[in-house]
Amino acid sequence: MSLFRLDNKVAVVTGAGSGIGQAIAKCFAEQGAFVHIIELNEDGGKGTVADIIAAGGKAKAHGCNVAQQADVIKTIDNIQADAGRIDILVNCAGIAHIGKLETTAEADFDRVFSVNVKGTYNCMYAAIKHMKQQGGGVILNIASIASTVGIPDRFAYSMSKGAVLTMTLSVAKDYIHDNIRCNCVSPARVHTPFVDGFLQKNYPDNVQEMFEKLSKTQPIGRMAKPEEVGWLALYLCSEQAGFITGCDYPIDGGFIKLNN
Structure with a gap:
């Protein structure tokens, strides 16, 4: 067995038009997965697909707002109908906001929540039924060091990533006997x-x-380089990580433990 190969796997990666999501999508494709990209910025998603195909990989882009549940369900159902299965879901779509409690307007709070929290929920909600029916799958959520430590002027963002972490733990617990693993990665x-x-x-x-x-x-x-997060994501979504579920993996250059 070749380590960390994803041959014959179907992966869905949200927010893969740039940054971390793009790096994960390219990494998975390099290792043999057919990658379906869900991206609000459809041009960005198509750009990532073009790069993957040019490198000899397989990918397809889907324009979708992860904050809209009906659109997410339709998109993921279409992917499953086309591909026959969904082996991996990576929730990377997210937005940031700078501000502490008293400088975070309600509209900003709702905007961050709708993408980072509701978006992650929507994608897991849409994919979980397919993973159950096919006998298993892997979910990886992109959280943040802000899930567990205080970051100045990041009130709404920290709230949202804390929710991503605890949703990860809940899904891992509830679906462990369905052969569905769920973990998260927390970059600095x-x-x-x-x-x-x-x-x-x-x-x-x-x-x-x-x-x-x-x-x-x-x-x-x-x-960190986006590719470094991609390599960690690859391991956690590979068969070699089959004993890992319900875990948060900081990738932080020592931020949490060594910032004394």
């Missing part, structure tokens, strides 16, 4: 296009200085 800062855009928008005069400052909040001295 990852160098994605979102980070570059955030710095350019908020610190246009000292982008490099702020990049270095944010990088050094991880004791290892840098941000």
Whole structure:
């Protein structure tokens, strides 16, 4: 058996138009999976698909807003009907918000909740019936170190990722006898296009200085590469991780344990 291969597996990855989701989708495709990308930004999803196909992989993009349950159910049902099964679901679609309690407006709170929490719920809700019917599957949710430690000015975001963590534990417990594993990954800062855009928008005069400052909040001295999260996701969704369920895996450059 080749380690971490996903040959003949059907994987669904949300938010794979860029960043972590894109890295996971490409990694899975490289290891033999047929990857179905669910992405609000349909052009971004198609771009990832084009990259995968150009590299010899198999993928298809589906435009869908994960916050809308009816659309999610229709999309995932269509994927299952087309592919015959859904072996892996990775919930990576998410948005951020900067602000503490008193600077988080109700509209901002609802927006973060609808994508990060309800979106994850919607995708699991739509996929779980298919996984039960086929005799098993794997769900991986992308949480954050904000699930378990305090991050300044991230009230709504931390709330949402805390919910992702506890939903993961609940699903792992409820479906363990259906041969469905459910885990989550909690990254610290990852160098994605979102980070570059955030710095350019908020610190246009000292982008490099702020990049270095944010990088050094991880004791290892840098941000993670999206591919590093992808490799961890690959292991957790592979058959070699068959004994792992109900776990949260920080990938944080020492942030949680070494920031003393």
